[in-house]
Ligand SMILES: NC(=O)C1=CN([C@@H]2O[C@H](COP(=O)(O)OP(=O)(O)OC[C@H]3O[C@@H](n4cnc5c(N)ncnc54)[C@H](OP(=O)(O)O)[C@@H]3O)[C@@H](O)[C@H]2O)C=CC1
């Protein structure tokens with residue numbers, strides 16, 4: 066494995082865990098944070114306590130507060146801020162690349178869709194970062210809770226780019242004995258799968274806290290994945306992608322794990338907590354809340370049937386009771402599977 070310079074933008078739980086994987090692989094890793102205090106903590110204590118508790122970071126992870134210093138001579142840049150911060154951070158990246166007259170491979174590890182524009186994260190980045198600064202563009206997706214990655218739970222993800230050589234370069238840079246990277250070329254399917262599983266995970270958490278059993282959870286997962294796949298295919302995704310790591314894999318990890326912020330938000334909703342309080346106390350991004358609204362609107366725009374997403378939308382945004390939402394779903398006209 067050749068030694069690369071890898072910059073990670075965003076020192077939340079996922080950015081820090083990915084930076085740690087890259088450092089464990091011997092790369093020169095700069096972890097960019099917009100907070101000087103966090104950069105100091107990373108460099109002085111090799112911890113990021115707000116996001117990853119007492120887990121030690123590889124000493125090769127260097128915190129950097131200056132964007133230009135973070136990306137100078139970088140081969141690969143990972144964008145790992147929440148969807149809503151993606152454009153703002155990309156603008157700072159572009160300013161740095163302009164000053165440095167430098168191009169990069171840019172990979173987004175963010176999972177969401179942009180409200181209003183309905184854009185995928187890679188589309189947002191392609192709009193913000195001029196092509197002359199890009200040697201490649203892609204995403205990292207798949208079932209990968211930061212909490213498991215930092216503790217070396219064997220993890221499989223996908224490096225996705227329409228340019229196979231770019232996906233392979235990232236695959237080789239990040240793979241190791243506990244972190245195995247597959248390549249894929251289906252950006253649409255991978256990004257839609259990664260974003261929309263968060264919606265179903267909110268539903269799964271609500272089912273859990275209300276005491277529903279395995280049949281109900283299987284129903285949610287299976288029919289939830291069916292509607293994610295339908296929406297993806299309406300945009301040209303490969304249906305096989307939804308059977309893979311970015312589809313059923315990430316859905317399973319997110320909708321069954323207490324590590325998931327989306328699942329935990331769902332649990333709290335089922336307990337009757339107010340959405341605003343849940344957001345305030347999570348202290349980390351819950352992408353599925355915004356994605357539910359975007360997906361609900363997209364389903365209407367594209368005339369794709371997404372009854373579960375719409376039910377979760379009504380619970381989140383119209384204060385519908387979860388049990389009532391389930392009754393509405395169960396009361397729909399019976400239909401044929403596979404449509
Ligand atoms: N956590 C996970 O296990 C996984 C997360 N993801 C995805 O990765 C993305 C990031 O998630 P995650 O790491 O969990 O999020 P966190 O909430 O843990 O961290 C977000 C990070 O982005 C920073 N940030 C937020 N806004 C800005 C901004 N405007 N400018 C600069 N930095 C900013 C935050 O800084 P500050 O601390 O100052 O708020 C924080 O460092 C999400 O899309 C998520 O779905 C994907 C796979 C796994």
Ligand SMILES: O=C(CO)COP(=O)(O)O
Nearest residue numbers: 207208209210325326327
């Ligand atoms: O995407 C994730 C795991 O693959 C993380 O999900 P949460 O944002 O719900 O924690």
